Amino acid sequence: MTIRTLTRRAALAAVAVTGALVLAACGGDDGASGGHTGHGPSAAASASATASGSADPRASATAHNAQDVSFAQGMIPHHRQALEMAKLADGRASSARVKDLASRIEKAQDPEIRTMTGWLTSWGEQVPMAGMDHSGHSGMSGMMSEADMTALEKATGKDFDTRFLSMMVDHHEGAVEMATTEKEKGQYGPARTMADAIVTAQNAEIEEMRRLLGTE
Known part of the structure; x- marks a missing residue:
């Protein structure tokens, strides 16, 4: 009985650890995908260019x-x-x-x-x-x-x-x-x-x- 109890507890602990790792990985994926929705460095650079007018063709077309x-x-x-x-x-x-x-x-x-x-x-x-x-x-x-x-x-x-x-x-x-x-x-x-x-x-x-x- 003692050996079975120890084996059962060890198995439950392994399942808990595996679940925690999976949740952590999912959280990391969300953060990475969020970086592609407009908050990454390239998006920031694009926003900055638009604000300065260099990326807006209408600005150069009407400038005098x-x-x-x-x-x-x-x-x-x-x-x-x-x-x-x-x-x-x-x-x-x-x-x-x-x-x-x-x-x-x-x-x-x-x-x-x-x-x-x-x-x-x-x-x-x-x-x-x-x-x-x-x-x-x-x-x-x-x-x-x-x-x-x-x-x-x-x-x-x-x-x-x-x-x-x-x-x-x-x-x-x-x-x-x-x-x-x-x-x-x-x-x-x-x-x-x-x-x-x-x-x-x-x-x-x-x-x-x-x-x-x-x-x-």
């Missing part, structure tokens, strides 16, 4: 800098003057090719004004006022003075054609200069894309106008 603001605030009045010049061609130009060019300038630049106005509004920046006299922007590259615009308004026929083309070449060269600066220093993707389009389109129009003037 002072150059982007300057580009939009400068190009809006620049485009407005080009539209003003282009609209004069309809009743004053004698050349059908000059009238066609003026029409294309209107169609290209008017939508760009609306787009840039939307950027500035979304950024909380001031949109240049329409209707200001040309003296307010006389220091801007390629902008015509009040006297230049008055002379163009008074011109007709071939005189208008020559004045318009000469002035628009200078105007376009100023826009290309502004757009090139935006391409080099801007941060906002859509603004840099527009700047690239302006450089391409207006350089092509400069060549066209020089051919019409007979200077190329």
